[in-house]
Amino acid sequence: MDVYQEALRYLESQHVPVEAETEALEDDVFQEEAVSCLLSPLLSEGLDFPDTPTLCNPKEMLERRLVVLKGILETEEVYLRELETLLMPMKALRASAGTSQPVLSGRQVQTVFYQVPEIRDMHQSFYSGLKARLTEPGPEEDREMNYTGLDVVVGDLFLKMVNQFGLYGGFIGNYEEAVEVVSKCTHSDPRFRTLAQSMMSSNGSNKTRTKYTFEALLYKPLDRVTKTTLVLHDLLKTTPKEHGDYTFLQEALRLSRSFLSGVNESSQCKREVMLSHGMRRKLMRDGFVVDVSEGERSLRHLFLYTDLLLCTRNKPATRGRQEQYRFCWYLPLAGLKLRWVADQERSPDAHLRLHTIRTKMHLLCQQLRQHANRSRGLAFAVRSRKKLEQMELTLLTHSPVYTLELHSPSCKSHTLLLSSLYELEEWREVIDKLTKDNIETVPPDLLTLTSACVKLRMTQQPPLHSTHAEDEKSLCGTLSVAVHSACGLQQPASLYVCVEVDGYEFYDKQAQTHSSVHSLNPHWDQELCFQVDGAQDLRVLCVSQSDGQDDTVLGKVSLKLDSKTLNKRWRRRTLHLGQVEVTLSLKYCPHPLELSSGTAQQQPVFCVPIETLSQHEGVLVPHVVRCCVEEVERRGMDEVGIYRVSGTTSDISTLKNAFNSNLREAVTRLRSADVNVVSGILKLYFRELPEPLLPTKMFHSLARTLEIQDINLRLVSMLSLLQSCPEPNHHTFLYLLHHLQRVSKMQDVNRMSLMNLATVFGPSLLRHPVVGLGHDGPTMDISQEVVVQVQVVFCYLQCNNLPEAQTSLPHDTDAEDETTHM
Numbered sequence: 001m002d003v004y005q006e007a008l009r010y011l012e013s014q015h016v017p018v019e020a021e022t023e024a025l026e027d028d029v030f031q032e033e034a035v036s037c038l039l040s041p042l043l044s045e046g047l048d049f050p051d052t053p054t055l056c057n058p059k060e061m062l063e064r065r066l067v068v069l070k071g072i073l074e075t076e077e078v079y080l081r082e083l084e085t086l087l088m089p090m091k092a093l094r095a096s097a098g099t100s101q102p103v104l105s106g107r108q109v110q111t112v113f114y115q116v117p118e119i120r121d122m123h124q125s126f127y128s129g130l131k132a133r134l135t136e137p138g139p140e141e142d143r144e145m146n147y148t149g150l151d152v153v154v155g156d157l158f159l160k161m162v163n164q165f166g167l168y169g170g171f172i173g174n175y176e177e178a179v180e181v182v183s184k185c186t187h188s189d190p191r192f193r194t195l196a197q198s199m200m201s202s203n204g205s206n207k208t209r210t211k212y213t214f215e216a217l218l219y220k221p222l223d224r225v226t227k228t229t230l231v232l233h234d235l236l237k238t239t240p241k242e243h244g245d246y247t248f249l250q251e252a253l254r255l256s257r258s259f260l261s262g263v264n265e266s267s268q269c270k271r272e273v274m275l276s277h278g279m280r281r282k283l284m285r286d287g288f289v290v291d292v293s294e295g296e297r298s299l300r301h302l303f304l305y306t307d308l309l310l311c312t313r314n315k316p317a318t319r320g321r322q323e324q325y326r327f328c329w330y331l332p333l334a335g336l337k338l339r340w341v342a343d344q345e346r347s348p349d350a351h352l353r354l355h356t357i358r359t360k361m362h363l364l365c366q367q368l369r370q371h372a373n374r375s376r377g378l379a380f381a382v383r384s385r386k387k388l389e390q391m392e393l394t395l396l397t398h399s400p401v402y403t404l405e406l407h408s409p410s411c412k413s414h415t416l417l418l419s420s421l422y423e424l425e426e427w428r429e430v431i432d433k434l435t436k437d438n439i440e441t442v443p444p445d446l447l448t449l450t451s452a453c454v455k456l457r458m459t460q461q462p463p464l465h466s467t468h469a470e471d472e473k474s475l476c477g478t479l480s481v482a483v484h485s486a487c488g489l490q491q492p493a494s495l496y497v498c499v500e501v502d503g504y505e506f507y508d509k510q511a512q513t514h515s516s517v518h519s520l521n522p523h524w525d526q527e528l529c530f531q532v533d534g535a536q537d538l539r540v541l542c543v544s545q546s547d548g549q550d551d552t553v554l555g556k557v558s559l560k561l562d563s564k565t566l567n568k569r570w571r572r573r574t575l576h577l578g579q580v581e582v583t584l585s586l587k588y589c590p591h592p593l594e595l596s597s598g599t600a601q602q603q604p605v606f607c608v609p610i611e612t613l614s615q616h617e618g619v620l621v622p623h624v625v626r627c628c629v630e631e632v633e634r635r636g637m638d639e640v641g642i643y644r645v646s647g648t649t650s651d652i653s654t655l656k657n658a659f660n661s662n663l664r665e666a667v668t669r670l671r672s673a674d675v676n677v678v679s680g681i682l683k684l685y686f687r688e689l690p691e692p693l694l695p696t697k698m699f700h701s702l703a704r705t706l707e708i709q710d711i712n713l714r715l716v717s718m719l720s721l722l723q724s725c726p727e728p729n730h731h732t733f734l735y736l737l738h739h740l741q742r743v744s745k746m747q748d749v750n751r752m753s754l755m756n757l758a759t760v761f762g763p764s765l766l767r768h769p770v771v772g773l774g775h776d777g778p779t780m781d782i783s784q785e786v787v788v789q790v791q792v793v794f795c796y797l798q799c800n801n802l803p804e805a806q807t808s809l810p811h812d813t814d815a816e817d818e819t820t821h822m
Helices: 003-013 018-022 029-046 058-087 090-096 106-112 116-135 153-161 166-188 190-196 214-237 246-267 348-370 374-398 421-435 446-451 609-618 624-635 648-661 663-672 675-687 695-705 710-725 727-744 754-765 784-799
Strands: 201-203 209-212 283-293 296-305 308-315 324-332 337-341 402-407 413-418 475-487 494-501 510-512 523-535 537-545 553-562 571-577 580-590 818-820
Touching: 018 308, 018 523, 058 116, 058 214, 106 166, 116 166, 116 214, 153 214, 153 246, 166 190, 166 214, 166 510, 190 214, 209 214, 283 374, 283 421, 296 374, 296 523, 308 446, 308 818, 324 446, 337 421, 348 374, 348 494, 402 421, 413 421, 421 494, 421 537, 421 553, 475 494, 475 537, 494 523, 510 523, 537 571, 537 580, 553 571, 580 727, 609 727, 624 727, 648 663, 648 675, 675 754, 695 710, 695 784, 710 727, 710 784, 727 754, 727 784, 754 784
Parallel strands: 571 818
Antiparallel strands: 201 209, 283 296, 283 413, 296 308, 308 324, 337 402, 402 413, 475 523, 475 580, 494 510, 494 537, 537 553, 571 580
């Protein structure tokens, strides 16, 4: 059945003058667009096509269905070429916007191409998934039942695409302004006129090219979103009710019609309410959050309007009753204060509950993948996906740890929880923007406003990964992110970097670096590892931390992950997050995943060989050493007796336990600890190393160098011996020596000379071999040993040309640095 012929027949039966509207248009493509425009209001009103003749033979239905699917694939390919043609001049126009004679201003470029790249990416993902499904060979077993592979499952692909139709909502809302910009610039700028009237698109395999105007290409997404509803209807008609796709396609068609209905409502200005000061109340953003009331968590749909926040509860459609929203609460934006709190620790019971759910989800996903190519597994797949969605909803409700507090002048307050700091910041940004002006609130008709939510919403469903199609580019394995440094700050600040990934929530999807010391150029060289399944996006945020004040997000950026471009070699990236540039490296190791037996525990820091710790942290100088040194240099250089005066034993023990269990928490405590406690924890780390920083096998060799009378020859010999140390020992020792030399330069204030510092650190850094454990050489009493320990360190400290220490492992890349902007 040809969709448009069916549509035309239906319009004629309704006495719609189609011919009068379309005869004036010579191009067949524009006739189809005209039909789409006439048809979309009818679809939005819930009218249906006449039923097509029922195909009694299931094989005939599946054959017809396959024809429809192949037609959809062909039209998707054409549509993608049109979008690529539309986007072709974007880069050049954006570059021109920064010159003295721009073709379009930066704002105009943003207006013209608003949401087009995102729509292109959405359809590219859909096209790739559909093409892969249609070209996969059918299973060899049960040929009679699956009819040689005709029983392909694609409903999840359509549902995933329709769930992202909010992108079209933004495009449609911006469409008139975009066309106006194109029209004005076409008339006023010959350069743009030449571009806008001669945009060419290739026609696939043949060599011909189609010429479009800019405005015609801008209309294509409007046309496509209507066609999607038509082809979904056509596809559903040829899908047997017992087919695994039937439920998915029903839901996709319902959501698509609901979206078109909302668009029509918007076009009739029903989304807007005139406020007394000339503004219109309209929907700015909506999405799913967790509302906390009296300790209970509930998943809610939050709607942000121009002047208020509306929290609703979704009531799904039942037999004979349509989907509805129920009112929970609302807050005017006038005077609204926001406060967000960083991630909170979960209780052991909460950890256990989440782990149990994740385990069940993991097993269910494995079973689904095993049955993916079995025709008899369709019913099982439908039931399993329903279970998976329910478990994801439970996780979505109980896993969020970021708190957003809302306080209104009327003393009403509400607390929302979100799983993603990135999402929280998006909500906070748009709310802050709306609350900057004094908003005069018009009391809303809450019943009408709540009832309209079904048509107004831009987000159809909670963000469930189980409703998304498997993407061959998504990541399954270990993703490593090495966060190196940041620059671009206007004033010194203490920063940390938060990294988030998407995919199934079998594993932790968010991690943070420790906070840096106050600096214009903070550095971390910290490696964060994620076990990912189905990850497609990476989000990075740079956050400023201030004592006694809320943390502030300085910038954020989202990156697309592609298993075809990432590999086991590090790939370096420079990200522009607002005013800050963050440098990091990525690598990806694909492998089948196994669920851990419980919550991952951090490896201990103290009493662990330095090589083991450095390898685990992905650095050459352990974080505990660097953080303590940075903190002493920040506020302890003028402390009298620094490193000689001991800190409180109980405080040092508490800080040691913190480093062994949670690095980020330990660094936070370090920032406020007494500086003598900080110096004490550094000395304790070296003292408790199983093998001293300068290996025991070097003791006698170093002792013999002290007999060399020429100080220059002695230093050359000692530096040569240092080269034989393992890399972590070598660079950590050099890092410490440079630090102690800087401390000694302040000896007029802190009273710590090089000899004093050597006396403090010598016994911790070098030890005599234990007699009888395979070590040969002369024995010496304790006093002689101490003399050697102190003199060796003192000689190293006297060296004025010590080599520089490397703090992190070199991240060899397989490509040049890449730069990504917000």
